[in-house]
Amino acid sequence: MKAVVVEKPGSIAVVERDIPEITETQVLVKVKAAGICGSDVHIFHGKNAFATYPRVVGHEFVGEVVKVGSQTEHIAVGDRVAVDPVVSCGHCYACQHDRHNVCSSLQVMGVHRDGGFQEYVAADYRQAYKLPDNIPWEIAATVEPYSIGAQVAHRGRLTGDDTVLICGAGPIGLIILQVAKMKGARVAILDIVESRLEKAKEMGADMVVNGKTTDIVDAMKEFTNGEGFNLIYEATANTKILATCIRDLPSQAGRIVVLGFTTQELPIRQVDIMGRELEIIGTRLNNHRFPEVIGWFKDGKVQPKEIITHTFPFAKAGEAFAFNDEHPDKVLKIILTFD
Ligand SMILES: NC(=O)c1ccc[n+]([C@@H]2O[C@H](COP(=O)([O-])OP(=O)(O)OC[C@H]3O[C@@H](n4cnc5c(N)ncnc54)[C@H](O)[C@@H]3O)[C@@H](O)[C@H]2O)c1
Ligand SMILES: [Zn+2]
Ligand SMILES: [Zn+2]
Known part of the structure; x- marks a missing residue:
């Protein structure tokens, strides 16, 4: 499979990688669409204090489940899912107090560990949220940034x-x-x-x-x-x-x-x-807000189409990052498409 890797600050490449193995509690997702976020750009420019290199970036991604581990629930092969990139430990103070998005050993897919700009991604089944059929892939890729909107509404x-x-x-x-x-x-x-x-x-x-x-x-x-x-x-x-x-x-x-x-x-x-x-x-990331956002999308309560300004095939991620840098007046959200 192919993956978009920021090898070091300023250097991005599409490379060949093995399809990830999954554990008993993981699902394998064939990525369909992924959004480029300011933080991906910061990692590319070496300005994100949390990132390490080389890194497959991308934390706003959706796709189809193609394999499930033996100890997964609620998710089946063929499901369309949005993956919450927040990974937490489950037992620190924040996790014990329903604030896992600020876990003391927080890991964000695409920042601390590999993310969604690759053809296949392994993720814990509890991070995968089912999408209704009527939400197109490109639109669904904005569930994660809208989860920031849901989180800040809650925090404020x-x-x-x-x-x-x-x-x-x-x-x-x-x-x-x-x-x-x-x-x-x-x-x-x-x-x-x-x-x-x-x-x-x-x-x-x-x-x-x-x-x-x-x-x-x-x-x-x-x-x-x-x-x-x-x-x-x-x-x-x-x-x-x-x-x-x-x-x-x-x-x-x-x-x-x-x-x-x-x-x-x-x-x-x-x-x-x-x-x-x-x-x-x-406020940081989101605290289990994907279901709320998917509900908004399903009911047409927000207008994600208005945020998406451009799409690029993922193999042209380098061009997409350059375009994003060069046109701050035109670009809001670039979606990378897969397939
Ligand atoms: N806490 C979180 O979980 C979280 C999640 C996503 C993004 N963020 C942060 O939120 C911020 C916004 O994200 P974004 O993707 O919209 O970034 P962005 O850089 O596209 O937007 C920032 C906006 O601020 C404007 N701006 C900059 N300086 C200004 C000034 N002096 N006066 C008025 N406007 C000014 C810019 O023109 C730009 O439109 C970023 O700092 C990002 O890192 C935080
Ligand atoms: Zn983002
Ligand atoms: Zn924790």
Whole structure:
């Protein structure tokens, strides 16, 4: 079989590999489609602290089950599945408290171990979630990024009563926008790339703010009558933006959900957190949210088609990564197709 390997930072190749063996509790999935994510690109550029090389990247993938181990349940040969890339130990503090996505020995397929950009992948049967027949492979490949949307909604306790700010209109910010609109919230979104803000407007954002031309604090005052945002998502990974989110933008009793993984430090004033009883909430990957997302897809509650801008055959993954780098104004999500 063929696999897309980042051999070392800056070097990607399609190589020949053996089809993986499965254990008793694993299934073998013939991959049909897989999405390229910012973190795959970061691994390619050597900017992901968690990744080791060589690495078969890809954590957003779906396919057909072609083999099952003797001790698997609920999954059969022929099933169409989305694979949750989160692998946890099951007995650390986080795992014991229903937070396995922040397991102390967390492994993410495509980051810490080989992922989905290969023709066949072995995964634990408990990571495979059945897909309804009416969801095409390319669309199904976005279940994982939408699981981030489901997780951040849960972490931020997002409801239809909230006035929300999303910082960053990348694929993740736009997915959060769709989820927030689905819940009935009023939503503003901030970016510096006009084409992404246009897309946000089409998706139903109640206000779009271009940080290059408009002061976000002024925009907040107008949009919230000076009250501030009840719920803020920081999805730019820009430390200065997070500082503004904490100091200038939240309402009393506001929540700020932090998605970025930059290591840059940030000076904050305790009084800004204390005086408003702010909650600053981390969020990572997803905690068993695939069934919820598959339900959204089945019922047409979100619009994954709007996020997918390009498809490439997986054998041209190198070209796809280059295209992604060269066209940030055009690309949201590239799907690699297999077959
Ligand atoms: N916590 C998690 O589980 C998780 C999961 C997926 C992605 N992420 C992170 O979430 C973030 C968003 O992901 P993405 O795929 O949409 O990334 P992206 O890079 O495509 O989107 C970031 C957006 O922020 C905008 N931006 C950057 N600097 C800005 C500034 N100063 N002012 C306004 N806008 C600015 C960019 O123009 C871009 O549109 C990334 O940092 C990513 O690493 C976290
Ligand atoms: Zn991703
Ligand atoms: Zn654990």
